[in-house]
Amino acid sequence: MTDCCAKQDFDTFTRNTIKPTTSINRHEITRGLFIEAGTTSDGNCNPACTETELQLASSEPIKIELGQSWFTAVRGQSCVVELNNLNIAFRNLSCTASQMSDKFKLPARYGAGEKSVWVEYIQLAAEYKPAVNLGQGFPDYHAPKHVTKALGEIAISENPLLNQYTRGFGHPPLIQSLSKVYSPLIGKEINPQNEILVTYGAYEALYSAILGHVEEGDEVIVIEPFFDCYDFMIKSAGGIPRFIALNPKKTTGTVTSADWVLDEKELESLFSSKTKMIILNTPHNPLGKVFTRQELELIANLCKKHNVLCLSDEVYEWMVFEPVQHIRIATLPGMWERTITVGSAGKTFSVTGWKTGWAYGPAALMFNLQVVHQNCVYTCCTPIQEAISRSFEYELARRDSPDCYFKALARELLPKRDFLVNTLRENGFNPTIPEAGYFIIADWTKLANKIDLSSEGDKYKDYKFTKKFAKETGVLTIPPTAFYSEGHKHLGENFARFCFIKKDENLSLAGKLMKEWNAKK
Numbered sequence: 001m002t003d004c005c006a007k008q009d010f011d012t013f014t015r016n017t018i019k020p021t022t023s024i025n026r027h028e029i030t031r032g033l034f035i036e037a038g039t040t041s042d043g044n045c046n047p048a049c050t051e052t053e054l055q056l057a058s059s060e061p062i063k064i065e066l067g068q069s070w071f072t073a074v075r076g077q078s079c080v081v082e083l084n085n086l087n088i089a090f091r092n093l094s095c096t097a098s099q100m101s102d103k104f105k106l107p108a109r110y111g112a113g114e115k116s117v118w119v120e121y122i123q124l125a126a127e128y129k130p131a132v133n134l135g136q137g138f139p140d141y142h143a144p145k146h147v148t149k150a151l152g153e154i155a156i157s158e159n160p161l162l163n164q165y166t167r168g169f170g171h172p173p174l175i176q177s178l179s180k181v182y183s184p185l186i187g188k189e190i191n192p193q194n195e196i197l198v199t200y201g202a203y204e205a206l207y208s209a210i211l212g213h214v215e216e217g218d219e220v221i222v223i224e225p226f227f228d229c230y231d232f233m234i235k236s237a238g239g240i241p242r243f244i245a246l247n248p249k250k251t252t253g254t255v256t257s258a259d260w261v262l263d264e265k266e267l268e269s270l271f272s273s274k275t276k277m278i279i280l281n282t283p284h285n286p287l288g289k290v291f292t293r294q295e296l297e298l299i300a301n302l303c304k305k306h307n308v309l310c311l312s313d314e315v316y317e318w319m320v321f322e323p324v325q326h327i328r329i330a331t332l333p334g335m336w337e338r339t340i341t342v343g344s345a346g347k348t349f350s351v352t353g354w355k356t357g358w359a360y361g362p363a364a365l366m367f368n369l370q371v372v373h374q375n376c377v378y379t380c381c382t383p384i385q386e387a388i389s390r391s392f393e394y395e396l397a398r399r400d401s402p403d404c405y406f407k408a409l410a411r412e413l414l415p416k417r418d419f420l421v422n423t424l425r426e427n428g429f430n431p432t433i434p435e436a437g438y439f440i441i442a443d444w445t446k447l448a449n450k451i452d453l454s455s456e457g458d459k460y461k462d463y464k465f466t467k468k469f470a471k472e473t474g475v476l477t478i479p480p481t482a483f484y485s486e487g488h489k490h491l492g493e494n495f496a497r498f499c500f501i502k503k504d505e506n507l508s509l510a511g512k513l514m515k516e517w518n519a520k521k
């Protein structure tokens, strides 16, 4: 292998060698060349500090990330290095590396192993330290007191078993609480023993449902924009995702999430004998759309007609702004039998770091999820499950009171949503007003002439925009093309996703920073 830098064994590059290049294509990175890097606090390279292995498969310049730093390299030419507080030394280990690379390459079912948007943007946040992070979806303020207090009490409880393994498919008190919460909402008694599974976040519930049901060659219908891991999970199960995009009926004037709709005919055309599952996400991330009864009926009828499962991701179920109502598709006639519904304690109680979720559905369907779960994580964290159970019991006791967190949460979020919608409008964005959840998708087309994106090497405009915008304003957001399949990414390029479950002072600061930025332009 005679890739870049072969002749520059152990050369240490310094800031003087910087030659900016803009093309970035992470898909091209596989394996083969050993790179070592270290920080420059003392001006010397520390080769032991960070290691990665890669091969430049294309003649295009690529960006390579090492910890929180990065550089670009070009195959077959002298290496162009961009230093970001780094000295980098290269060593060509072609023989060993190329022999090793075939055997230990990433299994094909995992694709090219690209970083998810979350990994990339958390790294970006650590690097740029934005003044306000409106990127990832989590509150920057405390969860309800009774929730965190419960966990504290459990950790030091007299009962030693609360800190030991619990039942694999769900801690007994938690499955009882979940049954109490959902049975009245679904209109049937949910059996806590075999119709509920507690998982590591909604993520694992989705994983167990997809891996437990999708076989090689099965098709799964995914509605775009979609929570990005669906695609990966389907493919790693050997399934084939079939995408259909929600499109806005209008793009100017006041746009709400209800304006984003599916084309009925197109949806119908995706269903066939090969279809195993459709993934529904309502309330929807990132649009905040709450599917109407009519839309759910369309999906339900197609599921019944073609004998298809519905995996319904409802993690934002308690954040719906009146008068809009969340309808659980499992409650539609004939749908309980073919629906697996997913929820999240992280979203329900504003404790995303607790990473506990669940799935519920008929025992015959849940069995498949149990098999995946028992051979993957087996059992979830006992004290956290106990605390979630106690939190549910606390809320169930005040279910009819306006203080119940299931109602209070949406009330708390509404003024934040309105504030951010207005702020975005005042600053040249056109936001889609969400009916639920805590994200706003905002069109930045009108700002395009105020921001020079040429320095950003990403492929998609929204990645360029969100990065440059974060650097210039200090406000970090998320690029929505991460929620689209390769062929449909252009549909998300003119948007940025803002999260508004943040302290009022931080939302105000975001407004102030955007205003100052606009004034300078």
Ligand SMILES: Cc1ncc(COP(=O)(O)O)c(C=O)c1O
Pocket: 137, 200, 201, 202, 203, 204, 227, 281, 285, 313, 315, 343, 344, 345, 346, 347, 352, 355, 356, 357
């Ligand atoms: C639509 C959707 N589904 C699932 C999840 C994962 O939830 P959890 O943190 O409980 O794994 C998220 C988290 O942001 C989400 O937005």
